[in-house]
Amino acid sequence: MQMHSPRTRIRPPCRRGCTVTAAPPTVRRRILADLTPLRTSAHFRRLWFGNTVSWIGQGMTTLAISLQVYDLTGSTFSVGLVGLFSMVPLLVFGLYGGAVADTVDRRKLGLGSATGSAVLSAALAAAAFADFHHLALLYAIVALQAVCQALNAPARSSMIPRLLPPEQLPAANALASMTTTSGTLVGPMLGGFIVGLWGYRAAYLIDAVTFSAALYAMWRLPAMLPDRGEGDARRASVLDGLRFLGTRPILRMTFFSDLCAMVLAHPRALLPAVAVVWYGGDARTTGLLVAAPAIGALLGGVFSGWQGRIRRHGLAVLLAVASWGTAIAVFGLTRNLWLGVFFLALAGFSDTVSMVFRNTMLQAAVPDDMRGRLQGVFIVVVAGGPRLGDFLAGSVAELTTPTVAVTGGGVACVVAVSLLALRWRGFARYDARRPVP
Template identity: 60%
Template sequence: MPNDHHSPTRPSAASPPADPAPSAPEAAAPWYRRAFADLSPLRDHADYRRVWVGQAVSSIGQQMTAVAVSVQVYDLTRSAFATGVVGLFSFVPLIAFGLYGGVIADRVDRRKLGLIGAAGLAVVSAVLAVQAIAGPGQVAVLYAAVAAQACFFALSSPARSAMIPRLVPSHQLPAANALNTVSMNLGMTVGPMLGGLLIGAYGAQSAFLVDTVAFTGTLYAMWRLPAMRPLGGEGKARASVLDGLRFLREQPNLRTSFLADLAAMIFGLPRSLFPAIAVTFYGGDARTVGLLVSAPAVGALIGALFSGWVSRIHRQGVAVLAAVAAWGLAIATFGLLHNLWLGLLLLALAGCADTVSMIFRSTMMQVAAPDEMRGRLQGIFMVVVVGGPRLGDFESGAVAALTSPATSVITGGLACVAAVLLLAARRPAFLTYDARHPTP
């Protein structure tokens, strides 16, 4: 039943929701309804619904802010290098504070940590708006703001992710993770577009102001949540990053899911080659680069929107490896066929496969790991997600320098498939992982 009956006063601590079997009407729904994303977590659980809406809105706002910062830095410096340094000021805090944020999430009330993170991000966006309104601004201020944003995001993101199993029952977690992917990719596709329109019409300050206001949704959602202290918290005061790494090393199924993701991002993500590919494959320009960059996000969004089937898959280990292999095959084929529209379609298919992999990997981590370890695992997951693509940029660029962009893309995709086959051979128990009897 929907739980939209909390009073505005401080709610009591939350325990994981009951886990009944799916209702008969849902099981008997027509195939075309079951093909679309399962909205039952939004319909049945008001706490999750508020969190999801708040995150979707704030994700759009944050992407608008990212565009506005890049535009401001370039306007001030006329330097592509200075604009690229923005990513460095974001990357380092995400790595450093992501692990630490996971530790904190396993020590304190995750609701409070989510509130602090959302409030901090809102304040940084307000500061960016003020500096944009006040005058031409300074690059150092923009860099500092980006670093502060990354710190607040990294500290609170593991806590927000670790909350999800406390907001929906385990049989709805695949649907909830699919919906989270929808909100993330909505931000990545809609945010930059709206940001560009607003900045062009009213200046960078308009994007910063919208982002500031957008955080009210997340703040309200976190405020309405019950307390989210880690369960089994008798050892939480001693929680450390090393504990999380030891736990991951000792849990073969979770470790294999992390390795599969790393294989996809390191070997099968030719993002750094898109400018060269646009020219050498298609004779294109910056607009072609934009299409190549956006195609995987569009595919990921489509995959999430048509994810109604994921809750019916129990062999989630097989699903992860199949999705990562599909990603690698799509990327390798992209390197072989130098037709723009086929290339965009293949990149979209890769993005769709990545969404499937992410849904099942997140579900396995949330269900198979004990609650008191979820924050640290989410912190490690953030480091993998942030660091993997950067390693992939280096790998694809190095191979391209030694051979050619096409060779780099093809061999990277095939290496991703080979890594999946190796993982399947080395860890056959991962293929038998059953969501109905989860083992980490």
């Protein structure tokens, strides 16, 4: 279908001797998020709105479950197990979910997995209304919700290149980053407020209802069968996807660069200690430090209008990851709280820029019948990298000091991504106008 730019629209003739000139791009278009994907595609618009609403609901449930587990056990270890029961299914089923997304109708897979998540949230609400408070049930539902997410995310991400032209993918991914960050920021805040007023049952019930927006968006989509070659009816294999990735160094670099940031320079596990030792603060200081990267990430999505004009996506990823590492390293050296918050927010901003271009490369440069499996790898890296980073930061800080762990990790990130860029120079030369994996 031929697309017409708003600037080429024919204007009526001027009747009073005035001079008609093309209006220059506004500041909003240059700086703020590009809303073109929302205007041009009703399917994407519904999908984005539905995902945003459901992500906020899931954020509410995540906090509510943690609070309920603590009320039942009084144990922080038991609360920590909630993350484990969520992470393991994501790691195990992430690759499998990508393979399924390359085999079946992605619309049906997305609709089925979203329905499963909605049913599980309804089960949480029903158990709360029935005063059926059992730890095993909460853990089981958390694990099953992670399985649904592992099936849903590759299908949903693989749909986007079928709904939008390639030049709109950076804007679409920037909008998607705002969805994710809103869920991690707004969801828990609303969850705490609602649990405090009306209890767990209200938070779970609202979460179940919010899934209706995502379900409606999926239901309205057309069929999304993978685009296989004529006569090619082979079942999609996880191993085939990994073999494909093994022969594509540019695509591998999208994962390696992210691992440099998330494994080597991820100080989240140290923030409670840092809040006390460096800033003489308390739990509120810890909350501020934890929120700072998320706020920066949200700003990275809000002020993303410039990203659509970038063509060297690989170079943008390298610079963004180096910026993350530099910001973390400087954070480790400052002892002023507000400077520390600023550099953590800068790191979060850089992470959003990196994510937007990495995901765009995976969507644009990967054949349609491989997109699900590569998105599955993306999920595994995103879910597993920060956990490895928490373990590494905690271990180094225990053996040395938090300063060495944080600043050393930031420097190691910059050095590692620089060495990778030298090893695979084609990554920096990647051109979005010719998306070759």
